[in-house]
Amino acid sequence: MGEAQRFFLTTPIYYVNDKPHIGHAYTGIAADVLARWKRMAGYDVLFLTGTDEHGQKVEKAAQAAGEDPQAFTDRVSQAFRDLAKLDGLSNDDFIRTTEERHKKACAALWQRLVEKGQIYLGHYEGWYAVRDEAFYGPDEIEERDGQRYAIASGAPVEWTQEPSYFFRLSEWGGKLLEFYEAHPEFIAPNPRRNEVLSFVKAGLQDLSISRTSFTWGVPVPGDEKHVMYVWLDALTNYLTAAGYPGEAPWWPADVHFVGKDILRFHAIYWPAFLMAADLPPPKRVFAHGWWTNEGRKISKSLGNVIDPVALVEEFALDPMRYFLLREVPFGNDGDFSRKALISRLNNELANDLGNLAQRTLSMIQRNCDGRLPPLSPPTEDDRELLEAMGSLPDSVGEALDRQAFHEALERIWVVVRLGNAWIDAQKPWSLKKTDPERMGAVLRNLHTTLRMLATVLLPFMPDTMGALLDQLGVGEGERTLSTLKALPEGTVLPPPTPLFRKIEVEA
Numbered sequence: 001m002g003e004a005q006r007f008f009l010t011t012p013i014y015y016v017n018d019k020p021h022i023g024h025a026y027t028g029i030a031a032d033v034l035a036r037w038k039r040m041a042g043y044d045v046l047f048l049t050g051t052d053e054h055g056q057k058v059e060k061a062a063q064a065a066g067e068d069p070q071a072f073t074d075r076v077s078q079a080f081r082d083l084a085k086l087d088g089l090s091n092d093d094f095i096r097t098t099e100e101r102h103k104k105a106c107a108a109l110w111q112r113l114v115e116k117g118q119i120y121l122g123h124y125e126g127w128y129a130v131r132d133e134a135f136y137g138p139d140e141i142e143e144r145d146g147q148r149y150a151i152a153s154g155a156p157v158e159w160t161q162e163p164s165y166f167f168r169l170s171e172w173g174g175k176l177l178e179f180y181e182a183h184p185e186f187i188a189p190n191p192r193r194n195e196v197l198s199f200v201k202a203g204l205q206d207l208s209i210s211r212t213s214f215t216w217g218v219p220v221p222g223d224e225k226h227v228m229y230v231w232l233d234a235l236t237n238y239l240t241a242a243g244y245p246g247e248a249p250w251w252p253a254d255v256h257f258v259g260k261d262i263l264r265f266h267a268i269y270w271p272a273f274l275m276a277a278d279l280p281p282p283k284r285v286f287a288h289g290w291w292t293n294e295g296r297k298i299s300k301s302l303g304n305v306i307d308p309v310a311l312v313e314e315f316a317l318d319p320m321r322y323f324l325l326r327e328v329p330f331g332n333d334g335d336f337s338r339k340a341l342i343s344r345l346n347n348e349l350a351n352d353l354g355n356l357a358q359r360t361l362s363m364i365q366r367n368c369d370g371r372l373p374p375l376s377p378p379t380e381d382d383r384e385l386l387e388a389m390g391s392l393p394d395s396v397g398e399a400l401d402r403q404a405f406h407e408a409l410e411r412i413w414v415v416v417r418l419g420n421a422w423i424d425a426q427k428p429w430s431l432k433k434t435d436p437e438r439m440g441a442v443l444r445n446l447h448t449t450l451r452m453l454a455t456v457l458l459p460f461m462p463d464t465m466g467a468l469l470d471q472l473g474v475g476e477g478e479r480t481l482s483t484l485k486a487l488p489e490g491t492v493l494p495p496p497t498p499l500f501r502k503i504e505v506e507a
Helices: 024-038 056-064 070-085 100-115 169-182 190-201 228-234 235-243 260-276 306-316 317-324 338-367 379-390 392-401 405-426 428-434 437-459 462-471
Strands: 006-010 044-052 092-097 117-130 134-136 141-144 148-149 158-167 225-228 256-257 285-288 291-293 335-337
Touching: 006 024, 006 235, 024 044, 024 256, 024 285, 024 291, 024 306, 024 317, 024 392, 044 070, 044 235, 056 070, 056 437, 070 092, 070 306, 092 235, 100 117, 100 169, 100 228, 100 235, 100 260, 117 148, 117 317, 158 260, 169 190, 190 291, 225 228, 228 235, 228 260, 256 260, 260 285, 306 317, 306 338, 317 338, 317 462, 335 338, 335 379, 338 405, 338 428, 338 437, 338 462, 379 392, 379 405, 379 437, 392 405, 392 437, 405 428, 405 437, 428 437, 437 462
Parallel strands: 006 044, 006 256, 044 092, 256 285, 291 335
Antiparallel strands: 117 134, 117 158, 141 148
């Protein structure tokens, strides 16, 4: 048997100046679903997440907390590690940019860029937003109440003057446009791609990639008065985890998941750094949207930040994971609403899927002594359900390869609804006396359908679908896309238990 195909996917590394929120959970859960799917499909997967721990913003946050920067980042980084565990992430690596392996990778990339003539020493003057760790041009700034702000993010900017090393980004505009043209799948979704194209076509300026006004960062090799610009440092994390500066067998990444606010860094600066170092760019950067809360922008000042820990405590993990990827197309902005979450949980999860499983498995317990009925040749009545069910792996996989999580779930729910309509049409409860053999065939087809549904939903709701597969008698080693062979007739099934807890809604 040949070596499994590799698949490397990443979340952004999260900035440790504050505690985690729903946006961090959203990106991580989306990446986790794809990682779990690819493993089920037989890929050798590297799923990376982690924390971005350097820069002026972190240094200031540590000072405000009265802590040493390393102690501060140790504490806050652990909160993101805890969130990954709470959200059920199956990440294979958790990188911190304060690790020695990462500092070595940054130094190696810097030296490579120097050797290629891509870095020179100059002097920086311009507008800098500490909150974004980003430089802005005059046309990207607006003034309000005597203070200047970045138009894109609303972050306050300050005029900065200091010696700086520069990366020759201005040389890479044409090459980037050629790359985007040759690889239309590189930036998704399409509106984000158009934004990047527009920005690059407007002309790129050389990029300041070092700072001297603070010290919390990776020292520049050979000139330790400078620390590396936090984005050069941060982006290199993906290379570090892939094995750079060694052989790096995992590079290039198959997909970077990012929020739309950091797309420019990933879709312009990052491929330019890599191409300048003679390294291949990642294959895809997918920028998802932002969440509002009950129609209002989320902000600390409004007190409406959505805490993923509280959501899990109230609704359980899997309904939250399902809701976040079901409610809006991944890539669009979405509005978080308790009412919508409760509706999805009660109607789609508990009523549609939960009841289909409960009815089917309860009838097998009562009417078949809790044992799996035999397989029977399909009739015309069976064909629609079985064909729709059988096409799910390819259909769901195609949607997930486009990061169209909501489409994947809708394709699954077509079969869930079909299963409910089919059980009502076939009426196995009334076949016990009139045609017990047909009753067994109907229940066996429903069991087969539930097994397929539980398998393709396993990446989305690992705990609950794992419990359903237990109830269906499917062993731990039979839960991949290549192990969907029929279970033996007479397999003993445990008594079913409800999968989802409905939420009572006050009138």
